[in-house]
Amino acid sequence: MAGKEKTRKTPRAGLNGSVVFGSRIARLIFASNLAGLAILIVGAMFLNEMRAGFVVSKKQDLVAQAQIFTSLLGDDATTPQPALDIDAARQTIVRLNLPERVRARIYLPDGEMVGDSFYLSERVDIDALPPLREPGRVARWGRNLSEWAAHVFGPIMPRRSSDAVRTQTFEEEFDTAVEGGEAASQRFNDRGQRIISVSMPIQRVSAVVGVLTLESSDIDEIIRAERAALLPFIGVAVLVAFITSVLLTLGIARPLRRLAVAADRIRAGASERINVPALSSRKDEIGDLATSMQGMTEALIERIQANEQFAADVAHELKNPLTSIRSAIETLESVKENPELTGKLRGVIAQDVKRLDRLITDISNASRLEAEMTRVPNEQIDIARFVRDVVSTYDSLAIDEGAVTVSFHDATMGGRLLVQGREGPLGQVIRNLIDNARSFSPPGAVVEVTLDQTNDGPQTIARIKVEDSGPGVPPDKLETIFSRFYTDRPKGTAFGNNSGLGLSIVKQIIATHRGKVWAENRDGGGARFCVDLPAI
Known part of the structure; x- marks a missing residue:
């Protein structure tokens, strides 16, 4: 048989039959890029939820305290007229012993403030006001980012409807309380602190004789603590992004660079x-x-x-x-x-x-x-019909006395074998083998062309055999004869009619058709050339 062909590892299928996420590299890129972002989103949503819950809880706490305090003020600091007893109201505020960050104020219905726990208590807070200055670039960027995040993630964040604390002015809040309602809001005071404020009417029977306002100013400290709590999430996200970037560099960019350098070395002739x-x-x-x-x-x-x-x-x-x-x-x-x-x-x-x-x-x-x-594109070829047509081109030789004729026999018994190939090159293969056999055959001999069917495992094979009655091929030359320019012909055969390229061309064509060709000697004398082509 012909020399063994070199085998190479066949790469796996590419993207032709797979979706994007069927690629391992694509999955790695998506997972690595989304990991850090997912940590930040989960952390931010968790902290925002906690912050919103704290604000609502603070409001509910102030409402509960305000209800108790207004009830005390209504009983102990009002007169039958009905009217508010200012001195009694002030004494009640002093006795409340409010927390450090909670401030109580009492207003008359006309808006005049008649009591303030910050001034009536014995505690004096000394704190310098911060200098007035325009917000920096980072602050503006953070504010814009916060507004963008609220706009994007707001629709998917849970809402608390009536429990939510609205942003409104003190005047709006006071007007609601004077009319007998309960008002709560969040805003910034004159020192730039975020506060939560609750205003409730002080009533004598059904008459509003004053307004109690409770304010809590520890929200900024809670927010700063939450921002500090966000730092670990950010640190983890940055670390994950850094690690995945390094892995991507080592796993993708660096190997590709190695391949590029190796290709450049080959192009430059260094390897x-x-x-x-x-x-x-x-x-x-x-x-x-x-x-x-x-x-x-x-x-x-x-x-x-x-x-x-x-x-x-x-x-x-x-x-x-x-x-x-x-x-x-x-x-x-x-x-x-x-x-x-x-x-x-x-x-x-x-x-x-x-x-x-x-x-x-x-x-x-x-x-x-x-x-x-x-x-030339591949096409399906009925190999029996095709070989018969090629052999029929030699029918005109039969009229010449002493000429070497060619016969065809279909051993497939009419089975329709189809092969994938190109008619031009395959026709050249058959003609080269027939011409080679005729050049070695004695005058009047017959070159026999046979089509047979066999199997190579599950693969059906179309086998074409070209046999002559010449001197045969030396056993040590059965593979060498397919080399280029091989012209070592037996004694008595015509010289100069062959270039030594015919059989090498045959081998090259058959290799491109995923087939094989070899030579062997017949028992009764002569040579036999066999061509195997995979059938469809």
Whole structure:
């Protein structure tokens, strides 16, 4: 059989039959980019939920306290007129012993403030006012980001309807309380602090004799504490982003850079191989790329070496007949007086010219073969009909006495075998084998072409056999005969009718059709050439 073909690792399927998330690298990129963002979103939503819950809880606490205090004030600090007893109201505020960050104020219905726990208590808070200044770029950026986040995530955040604390002015809050309602709001005081305020009417029976306002100013401290609580989430997110970036660099960018450097070295002639075994063993697209690049460079190098060898062989084969022609011409000048020798020399020249013509034609066909194989599309071929049509082109030889004829036998018993291929190159294969067999056959012999069906495991194989009755092939030359320019012919066969390229072209065409070709000797004498093509 023919020499064993080199096998290469076949890369796994690419994106043709898979979605984006079928790619391991794509999954890695998506997971790594979303991990840090997910941590920030979960942390921010958790802290925002906690902050909103705290504000509502603070409001409810102040409402409960205000209800108790207004009830006390209504009982102890009002007169039957009805009216508010200002001194009694002030004494009640002093006895309440309010927390440090809670401030109580008492207003008359006309808006006059008559009591303030900050002034009536014995505690004096000394705190310098911060200087007035425009908010910085970071503060403005943070505010814009907060507004954007509220706009984007607001629709998906839970709402508390009536429990939510609205933002309104003290005047609006006071007007609601004077009319007998309960009002709560959040706003900034004159010191720039965020406060939660609750205002309730002080009533004598059903008459509003005053308004009690409770304010809590510890919200900023809670917010700062929550922001500090957010820092670990941010730190973890940054760390995750950094780690994933390093992993992506080491796992994707660096291997790709190694492949690019290796390709540049080959282009510059500093290396002949892409040597990246660590990348080829990877089970992802990077490994597929490394394997494909290795196979591509090996194929290119083999092609370059084959072209160099082909050029050397062409030069050698052309030199032989040219040397013979030149020698014959030089001898012809000196033997003009001998007609018999002159005729022999002219015959030698004619034979060598014929050999040159055949050689140049076959070289041209071989050089065009590769381009034709890439340009001509594959098609389904009924191999029995196709081989019969090629063999029928030799029917005209039957009228010549002593000519070598060609016969065809279909051993598939009418089975319709289809192969995927190109009619032009496959026709050249069959003609080359038939012409080769005819050149070795004695006059009047028959070259037998047979189509048979066999199997290679589960694969159905169409086998074409071309048999002659010539001297056969030396056992040690059964593989060598498929080499380029092999012309070692047995004694007695015609010389100069073959260039030595026919069988090498056959092997090249069959290899591109994922088949195989080999030669063997028949038991009764002669040679048999077999071609296997995978059937559909």
